[in-house]
Amino acid sequence: MTSTxxxxxxxxxxxxxxxxxxxxxxxxxxxLFLIVVFCNTASILLLLGAEFLSFLxxxxxxxxxxxxxxxxxxxxxxxxxxxxxxxxxxFLIGILISLILLIQIWTALQLDIEAYDNIGVPLSQNNFPTxxxxxxxxxxxxxTESIGLILYTSYSLVFIMCAFILLLAMIGSIVLTMNxxxxxKTQQITLQLYRNQxxxxxxxxxxxx
Amino acid sequence: MITQLYCENYTFFLFLVGVxxxxxxxxxxxxxxxxxxxMFLSVSFNFIFFSIYLxxxxxxxxxxxxxxxxASESSIGLAxxxxxxxxxxxxxxxxxxxxxx
Numbered sequence: 254m255t256s257t258x259x260x261x262x263x264x265x266x267x268x269x270x271x272x273x274x275x276x277x278x279x280x281x282x283x284x285l286f287l288i289v290v291f292c293n294t295a296s297i298l299l300l301l302g303a304e305f306l307s308f309l310x311x312x313x314x315x316x317x318x319x320x321x322x323x324x325x326x327x328x329x330x331x332x333x334x335x336x337x338x339x340x341x342x343x344f345l346i347g348i349l350i351s352l353i354l355l356i357q358i359w360t361a362l363q364l365d366i367e368a369y370d371n372i373g374v375p376l377s378q379n380n381f382p383t384x385x386x387x388x389x390x391x392x393x394x395x396x397t398e399s400i401g402l403i404l405y406t407s408y409s410l411v412f413i414m415c416a417f418i419l420l421l422a423m424i425g426s427i428v429l430t431m432n433x434x435x436x437x438k439t440q441q442i443t444l445q446l447y448r449n450q451x452x453x454x455x456x457x458x459x460x461x462x
Numbered sequence: 463m464i465t466q467l468y469c470e471n472y473t474f475f476l477f478l479v480g481v482x483x484x485x486x487x488x489x490x491x492x493x494x495x496x497x498x499x500x501m502f503l504s505v506s507f508n509f510i511f512f513s514i515y516l517x518x519x520x521x522x523x524x525x526x527x528x529x530x531x532x533a534s535e536s537s538i539g540l541a542x543x544x545x546x547x548x549x550x551x552x553x554x555x556x557x558x559x560x561x562x563x
Binding site for chain 2: 328
């Protein structure tokens with residue numbers, strides 16, 4: 254199986270499941286199809302040779318974002334209520350936007366980029382893989398290594414900025430979802446810690462006649 | 463061999479599905495956030511593809527930054543959604559008139 258066949262399979266499955274994400278009414282099924290889209294895109298990236306970002310997509314998108322979506326969908330218990338939609342007005346906007354996008358992409362494709370046109374895993378005509386020189390492969394830096402070599406040196410400011418964005422998102426979501434209810438009797442730790450045992454335990458005369 | 467046009471078409475259709483998912487959908491806002499994720503995915507795929515095609519590693523760094531922004535965006539959006547559900551107990555877009563004045 255050549256890489257082109259694999260690319261076709263992954264892309265068609267991914268596009269069909271993306272359409273299912275948009276069109277399905279049950280949100281749980283939409284999240285599951287979203288996971289299929291992410292996995293197939295990660296496999297196409299693996300075909301292209303970007304190993305680090307492929308596995309990062311699997312970890313971040315499937316492991317974090319899709320699980321977050323599933324958690325929220327399960328927690329909210331969304332009811333499907335039949336709100337009538339006037340499809341005629343929306344459809345016009347959809348066609349307009351897709352036309353604009355199509356024209357933009359078409360003009361972008363007219364640009365002639367001077368580079369080699371064939372990428373991917375080299376396979377010979379008889380589907381036998383070509384001989385890989387492992388000594389040369391060991392000498393060359395891998396994808397992960399070449400990303401790390403410039404991410405921590407020339408683009409370290411971008412890295413720090415990413416860290417601050419993630420910190421901001423974490424603090425923001427915690428502050429948003431934390432609800433402080435007033436007037437609820439809860440455990441007060443400071444008062445408990447300040448309690449002195451000499452004053453707590455004392456003798457009481459029950460029969461003081 | 464995977465040519466440039468295949469990847470271009472793939473990202474274009476994926477982005478189109480995301481955009482149409484925002485505009486043709488009026489059921490719940492969670493589908494809209496999901497189609498935003500699809501759009502982020504297609505854009506970062508485009509960055510990675512062209513970084514491989516033009517043999518320049520900076521595109522993959524941009525994809526990394528997009529990944530960070532996508533993760534933080536979805537977490538904050540879902541937090542806002544949870545707060546909204548606590549107030550209104552529905553997430554239908556048709557009934558979103560809290561800031562109407």
